Amino acid sequence: GDSVTQMEGPVTLSEEAFLTINCTYTATGYPSLFWYVQYPGEGLQLLLKATKADDKGSNKGFEATYRKETTSFHLEKGSVQVSDSAVYFCALSDRGGSNYKLTFGKGTLLTVNP
């Protein structure tokens, strides 16, 4: 079945550092890929998405490129802020049936210190 493997956390960075959170996936067919963010005490928010190979999703300074050849969708940000502290989830969507099912990675906790 489908699966998502993402970088184990927690990740602790200083403000303005470069961020990479690795995400690889296993899927049949051609899934859409997502990054969701969960701020402390809140629900999930869609951060960015990509629907086909070589697409780049971007939002709030975060970027991720859909790499079919390496089955990856790594999240990057050039300069993190304290407000980016959250849990980040990589996910894929299975288009295989009439229902769209999201499969999530385990999440990566990011803490950014001033």
Added chain:
Amino acid sequence: SAVISQKPSRDICQRGTSLTIQCQVDSQVTMMFWYRQQPGQSLTLIATANQGSEATYESGFVIDKFPISRPNLTFSTLTVSNMSPEDSSIYLCSVEPTRTGTETQYFGPGTRLLVL
């Protein structure tokens, strides 16, 4: 996107009791989903709730434990029945606003459940 609200936002319940969680959307949507997020874990899909049909449950989840209603295109409920401490989790509903082919789901704020 869609604006999604859930009630209650949190609750503390005694084992053996049941809790019904409500999910309200500000627009009509075909597909609604219920997820569970156990402490420190990722999200696991419980079931898909489409209006006018029975909910479709994922492996490991059964209707007797998690009955779902979907009376119209803007509302759904999930009941956690005969609760035990292992049911302590965050329960989230999500929707896919339109069938655009991007399968993007938007999530409610979650219901934080503690079972004693």
